[in-house]
Amino acid sequence: MEHLINPNVREIQVSGIRKFSNRVAAYPNAISLTLGQPDFPTPEHIKEAAKRALDANRTVYTHNAGLLELRKAACDFVATRYGQQYDPETEVITTTGASEAIDITLRTILVPGSEVILPGPVYPGYEPIIKQCGAIPVYVDTRETGFKMTPEAIEAKLTDKTRAVLLPYPSNPTGVVLSREDLKGIGDLLRDREVFVVSDEIYSELVYSEEGHRSIVHEPGMRDKTIVINGLSKSHSMTGWRIGFTFAPAAISQHILKVHQYNVSCASSVSQYAALEALTHGVDDALAMRVEYRKRLDYVHDRLDLMGLPCVKPDGAFYLFPSIQHFGIPSLEFCVRLLEQEQLAVVPGDAFSEYGEGFLRISYAYSMESLKEALDRLQRFVTSL
Numbered sequence: 001m002e003h004l005i006n007p008n009v010r011e012i013q014v015s016g017i018r019k020f021s022n023r024v025a026a027y028p029n030a031i032s033l034t035l036g037q038p039d040f041p042t043p044e045h046i047k048e049a050a051k052r053a054l055d056a057n058r059t060v061y062t063h064n065a066g067l068l069e070l071r072k073a074a075c076d077f078v079a080t081r082y083g084q085q086y087d088p089e090t091e092v093i094t095t096t097g098a099s100e101a102i103d104i105t106l107r108t109i110l111v112p113g114s115e116v117i118l119p120g121p122v123y124p125g126y127e128p129i130i131k132q133c134g135a136i137p138v139y140v141d142t143r144e145t146g147f148k149m150t151p152e153a154i155e156a157k158l159t160d161k162t163r164a165v166l167l168p169y170p171s172n173p174t175g176v177v178l179s180r181e182d183l184k185g186i187g188d189l190l191r192d193r194e195v196f197v198v199s200d201e202i203y204s205e206l207v208y209s210e211e212g213h214r215s216i217v218h219e220p221g222m223r224d225k226t227i228v229i230n231g232l233s234k235s236h237s238m239t240g241w242r243i244g245f246t247f248a249p250a251a252i253s254q255h256i257l258k259v260h261q262y263n264v265s266c267a268s269s270v271s272q273y274a275a276l277e278a279l280t281h282g283v284d285d286a287l288a289m290r291v292e293y294r295k296r297l298d299y300v301h302d303r304l305d306l307m308g309l310p311c312v313k314p315d316g317a318f319y320l321f322p323s324i325q326h327f328g329i330p331s332l333e334f335c336v337r338l339l340e341q342e343q344l345a346v347v348p349g350d351a352f353s354e355y356g357e358g359f360l361r362i363s364y365a366y367s368m369e370s371l372k373e374a375l376d377r378l379q380r381f382v383t384s385l
Contacts, residue, residue: 012128017347017361023336024345031374032345033363036172036319038237040292042274043285046236049277053270060269064261066094067272073279074245080283082204082213084228090250093257094267094275098202098231098244103129104259105227105246106164109196110135114163116198119149120355121321123172123200127353135163141355146312147174147321151185164196167216170203173352173361174321175297175314177207180214187219197226202244203317205235205286208294213316224249227256234317235286236278243267243275293318296364296371303375304362307382318365321349325358327385335360341384342377 002010021034053059065071071088078084086092095101102125110116112134118126120139127137140153154165167186169178178186190197197216204213217223231244244267246256278285297314304311304322311322324334331348339345349359364371 006132008132008134011131015124015351017124017351019351021345021347023339027339027343027345030339030343030345031370031377033366033371033374034345034347036234036317036363036365037239038234038289038318038365039367040237040289042237042241043278043282045281046238046274046277046285050241050270050274053273058269058273062094062266062269062272064266065092065257066267067269067276070094070272070276070279073276074247077279077283078228078230078247082215084215084217084247086247087250091248091253093246093253093260094272095231095244095246095260096264096267097233097242098200098229099125100242100260100264101229101231101244101246102126102198102200104256104263105198105229105248106130106135107133108252108256108259109198109227110163113161115159115161116164116166117154117157117162118166119147119168119171121147121173121349121352121359122166122355123168124351124353126166126168136161138162139353139355143355147171147176148178148182149186150182151189154186155189158193158195162193162195164198165190166198166200168200170201170207170213170314170316171319172203172317173319173347173349173356173359174312175317175319176312177209177213177315178216180211183214183216183219187216187222190225191219191221195225197222198229199226200229202229202231203234204230206290206293206318207316208290208297209315227252232275232278236282237285237289238271238274238278241268241271241274243271293364296366296368299368300362300364300371300375303379307379309382318363320362320364321356321359322362323359324349329385331357331359338378338381342381344374344377344381346378 349356
């Protein structure tokens, strides 16, 4: 019966990140720097709020868009932190993680044959959804522009079939952030075009510059065509709680909500009460994590530099994306040999599209002790080549 499966689904490959992280199970002494998952526990006050919700039997369906008080808290958070203004009643949807937010957004705006412009290398979760919609991913090669999408590169890919431009910044896998000037240029290019912008800002709380996170929605004329994706997985170390959000004008949100409703009805009620606690009494929970991540970033980047592994130093997220091109070894082969020889797992760059070939993704969302040992192993391996 497999031949009757939707061909768009049959062609989808399991994420290269998961493929490689799953290999580690065969190496009990391996250190894995593969997953983008904070190593900090969910803050205690958030867990206590979830327990209270359970004890109060708050285990029933909520409004499809999520608890109104949670949507209000989410709006207050992004308004205070980033200056983004949204109506909690009509412009915000609580989703089952940012992954569902991406899925329902793309399924709402795409039609068969439409095109989505996105950077390469990029997180591998976008392309399969685009293809399931019968749409076409159109990659911009960002390797020569510091892994940033530029207005010129986007313009070169625009056609009459372009339906959306995807801006996933801070970036997974590179950690790169778009500056005010970058965003202004993209806004100037797209302002008068009938093209959606999907801005995945899940790492917005993990930006290391004093300026902090800034969104494309601040550029004149861009709010009306932009869907912002965010969530609590990275900011509050709540990956398993599965709470994300879409922020978009009411005229767009009303249609995304229909897709969400028939997909999951609503996000987990208990998780929503935990999220409410995170966005009211835990607004600064990410600050201590960010300080620690910055220390780890500096340490890992310095070690890579000493090893002769060129790497753009990022301004956000918790990844580094060093080049191994000078070794002349495909990234998958490099990572397999590293795992076998030194019991160290990192993600081959080709997991992030063909434009990631020749690179590695290293997550530093691990303890400093683990990172030191991991980099000692990487250094031994590099020296042996």
